[in-house]
Structure formats: structure tokens, C-alpha cells
Amino acid sequence: ITTLLDDPTLLRRAAYVGGAWVADGASGAFAITNPATGATIAHVPRLDREQVAGAIAAADQALPGWRALSGKQRAVILRRWFDLVTEHTEDLARLVTLEEGKPLAEARGEITYAASFIEWFAEEAKRVRGDVFGAPQPSARVIVLKEPVGVCVAITPWNFPAAMITRKAAPALAAGCTMVVKPAEQTPLTALALAELAARAGVPAGVLNVVVGQAREIGPELTGNPAVRKLSFTGSTEVGRVLLEQAAATVKKVSMELGGNAPVLVFDDADLDAAVDGVIAAKYRNTGQACVSANRVYVQSGIYERFAAELARRVGQMPVGDGFAPGVMQGPLIDTNAVAKVEEHVRDATGHGARVVAGGGRHELGGLFFQPTVLADVTSDMLVTREETFGPITPLIRFDDEAEAVRLANATEFGLAAYLWSRDAARVWRVAAALETGMLGINTGAISHEIAPFGGVKQSGIGREGSVYGIDEYLELKYLAWEGA
């Protein structure tokens, strides 16, 4: 596979701890597979708890030196990391496609997105600032300093193997924190390549560490080690709940980017073509495997049939295949469980009266490929609307009026992303105010970039990533009551 890379040294088959590559896992090794072919790409070590404790100790040792630098000094290093990631976009994208399966064009997009967080937080590093207030008594001042939280842990998912790391590591490092990253077992190679580039950029030993291993085995060390002051997690709500409970024992700060069940509301007054484009973008990116993926599409009765026909026509034409094949828009799903879940959602829906208007089953390519699917006549009691499908299925649900649409959209424990299409500005304001969501795309299916605060309400999470707010997750306030100041 090294022949695939312009710079073969970006392929690292070792954990990165305290500035050194650790090739021997005390618990053995595990294989990384290409979901498009099932072929083994590489093996990486399986670290045990003690090795992970060593990584946390390395981050702890590196902390005083790193936090003592000025914001500007850290910015210079982060900027170099951004430049290197940008320079190696093609290789990083290849690694993403190889281990995650998304089409290469999308993988390039992910690397650009991932790099944007490093650039953004390199800039923000210089802007961390406190406040001074008058105290109740005239003789004193209230002085508020912002300080790095300390050693942080990032636990990240496989669906965006690069961006979910930089969205955490860049603000952490900018703030003066050090970090131990545990990438998903399916996609460690991208994470290790990012660590290699961070090292080349001059990020000092121990400031950024990447541990690889079995989540259940090393997770308790990451969530329980008292030296860790902060846990930032992106993944399922189910696992998030477990990690929150584990982190509670040592009262760690937490950021949680959890599951979603994003509703889409398409009103009669929408621009139909724009809405179809937007739903395709919001649903089929990464073959539906994103926490902001459109999961339920509510379409008003007046345009329902036209919308369904046009969406079905477009989705029926989407090229499916290996992410390296030119023109492919839909790659494989990540594993057999994902395929089984998607199949179950289709079976449950059709069993309860839904109509398949595009796709509907496994793809003739076999393996982990599934046909991009559109289901019409879906109702709110079907699994496909109640659960996060995480696959290439659009369920279309008919609604009559705005109040009904809002009620259906909010009828979930999740509140990450939502989307709406309407050309009526008054309606847009009303619905935007009424939706229980952290993010809302209005006449767009593309909402994520480094300038916007990413995060959810309800059981979709705690905290925000990116934006001017994102660095606060890695900063503590220290208040000085200064008498005579």
C-alpha cells in the first residue's frame, strides 16, 4: 500500500507516544481492513492499559513546557502543521478512502475541512484573553484569566478519521493543553499520519500522542486516569453515556458530540431542485454515515409526489463503488453490522407499508455495498425515522401543516442538526425558533465548517467545536480578587 502514497513515510504502523513510535503492543496487534475490498491494509499494535497510562504520563510531562509558550509561539507551530497537512492532502485523502471507504473526492474534502480547524485555531491561539471588572467595593478589581485545562483525551469515530481529530486537537493545543488521541479501531492510519505531520511541524514530544488499541481495554484508563482533566468524545450517544459515567468518578470536564436524528422539513414554497440537491448532500455524503446526516425527510403534501419522483430519479443514478474509482459517489458501509442495520430499517419500513422508490437492497457489488435508497409513504412509527440509520436511505414522510412538521421534527431525544427548505422568511424564523436543534441548515444541506459552532442539544451532546467558541472547551477561568488593584 505504500506505493499508493507519494510520501510512504506517512504510513505509520505504530502508536505515537512521548515523541516516539511504539510498534509493540503489549496486547498484540490488530488489522485494519479496506471496507471496499475486505483486504487487510496494515496491522497496528494493540496497546494495553499500562502503555496508555504511559501516554497520559507523557502528555502530563509535556504540559508545563507547552502551556508556558505564548499563544503566538503555539500559533506558529500549528500553522506549520496546517501547511504540512495541506501539502499532503492527496496522501491523507488516500489513507481516508483506504480505511474508511468514502469516495476520494470526498476524502479530499475532509482533509481540507480537517486542515481548516488547524488553521483557525492557530489564529485563535493569539486571541485568548481574559477580563477585568470592577468589584462591588471600589478598592478592588475582579480579574479573570483563561488557562489551559491540562491533559486532554480525545476519543474519535471512524466516519471522519481526520476531521474529528483536528477539531479537538487543534483547539486543545492552541489553548496550551496537551492531548492523547484514541482514534477508532477501524481508522487509526489517518490519525497516525496526522501525528507524523505534527511532529514534522515541531509539535514537541508528548504534546500530541496517538494511542491505538481495543476501546474496552484501554477506555477505562483514558476516562479514569486522574491526570486527565478533560475528555472530548465524538461517537454514539450510547457510548457517550458510558464515558460520561466513567468520567464522573474523577469529575472530568467533557465535550460530547453524540448521535443525531436530523429532520429535514421541505415546505410547499421551497425551491424544489435546490431542496433535492440539498437533501442529497445532507443524506448521501459519506454514504449516510455522518451524525448530521438527514435521517428523516418531511415533505409538505403539495410537493410530496414531485419531490419523491425527482429525488428517486437522482438517487437511482448515483454511482456506487470503490472510493478510488473515478466518479463514484457512494462507497461501502463501514462493516457488516452497518449493512445489517440498514437492511433492517428497509425491511421494517416496507413491512409497515413504505414504498421503495429507489434502491432498496444490497448492491450487486456485494460486500459492504448498499444501493442508495429512497422510501416513500414512511410514517413516524417506523424504525427508519426513530433511529439514526447511518446509511444511504432517505425516508420520505408527508405532512400537511407547519405545526405538525415542527412537532414531528422535535419528537426525538436527539437535537444535533436539522434542515429546512422554504422561501418564506417569516416561516423560516418561526420554524428556526421552534426546532430543538444545535444547528439548522436553511435552504442548504452543507452546514459544517470551521467558522461555525458545531454541536447539539438534548442527548446529542455537550459543548461546541470549531468557531470562536470552540477554544473555550479547553480553557478554565481563574478569577483573581485583587484588593488595592
Ligand code: ADP
Ligand atoms: P460509532 O457508532 O461511530 O462507531 P462509537 O461510539 O461506537 O461510534 O465509537 C466512537 C469511538 O468511541 C471509537 O473510537 C470507539 O473505539 C470508542 N469507544 C467505543 N466504546 C468505547 C468504550 N467502552 N470506551 C472507550 N471508547 C470507546
